[in-house]
Amino acid sequence: MISKIEAKYIQSLHAKKNRDKEGVFVAEGEKVVQEFLKEKIIPVKLFATEKWALENKTIQGNFMKIASEDELQKAGFLKTPNQVLAIFPQQHHLFIPSKNKWILMLDEIQDPGNMGNMIRTADWFGWNHIIASKDCVDQYNPKVVQASMGSLSRIRVQYEALDHFLRETDLPVLGATLSGENIITLPKEKTGILIIGNEGKGIHENLKPFISKQITIPRIGKAESLNAATAFAIIASHLMKG
Numbered sequence: 001m002i003s004k005i006e007a008k009y010i011q012s013l014h015a016k017k018n019r020d021k022e023g024v025f026v027a028e029g030e031k032v033v034q035e036f037l038k039e040k041i042i043p044v045k046l047f048a049t050e051k052w053a054l055e056n057k058t059i060q061g062n063f064m065k066i067a068s069e070d071e072l073q074k075a076g077f078l079k080t081p082n083q084v085l086a087i088f089p090q091q092h093h094l095f096i097p098s099k100n101k102w103i104l105m106l107d108e109i110q111d112p113g114n115m116g117n118m119i120r121t122a123d124w125f126g127w128n129h130i131i132a133s134k135d136c137v138d139q140y141n142p143k144v145v146q147a148s149m150g151s152l153s154r155i156r157v158q159y160e161a162l163d164h165f166l167r168e169t170d171l172p173v174l175g176a177t178l179s180g181e182n183i184i185t186l187p188k189e190k191t192g193i194l195i196i197g198n199e200g201k202g203i204h205e206n207l208k209p210f211i212s213k214q215i216t217i218p219r220i221g222k223a224e225s226l227n228a229a230t231a232f233a234i235i236a237s238h239l240m241k242g
Helices: 005-012 016-022 030-038 050-055 069-075 112-125 142-148 161-168 205-210 226-239
Strands: 022-027 044-048 063-066 084-089 103-104 131-135 156-161 175-180 194-198 213-216
Touching: 005 069, 016 022, 016 112, 022 030, 022 142, 030 084, 030 142, 044 050, 044 069, 050 063, 069 084, 084 205, 103 112, 103 161, 103 226, 112 142, 112 226, 131 161, 156 161, 161 205, 175 205, 175 226
Parallel strands: 044 063, 103 131, 103 194, 131 156, 175 194, 175 213
Antiparallel strands: 022 084, 044 084
16 A cells, blocks of 8 residues: 555656655556566655556566555546556666757747657657757656657756757757748758747747757648747658658
């Protein structure tokens, strides 16, 4: 069972300051937890139903504890019944650029769903590194972890002062704007940095001098703008075409 102290501790990890202090984060649900386990990330603690434990006999260790669905639901952040909840150590990555990989740069992305979806999309297209501004939502926010569907286990997210980072790079920099060059006409590139800006304000003015080329998704209908995660998926598919 999950004790009151353990449940209170899990709930405390909803706050970034507590996650950072403890150096951990919470992952919930069979798919999400399995992805982290698949990447050999050992949990600090794992709470699972007896059914889940029996179906996953190869996962053994003193970190596992049996709990009921009701206990998991009360202790965790999901609204629906759940089979497994794990507390994993935060991962810290050093930036290692690749000549054949694109880098996603996120400028003040605030919505956890957008952040998680972009992590998942980056994983789909093989973009394994994200540079996020320090005012982006935390990668270990429970909603980000959930929306990434386990892709966070493979994607390196690094928080930096973007202008300082761009000042030091020699890679081409593309900026997604509403008035750039049509992405359909862009030639395929092997590497570079793609900046996706804030959901409401776009890319900050102090970053625009570093942009080699502004690009845009052609609008046919009357929608004012696209969701940031959707825009990234469309742009990534064009950059990787051919």
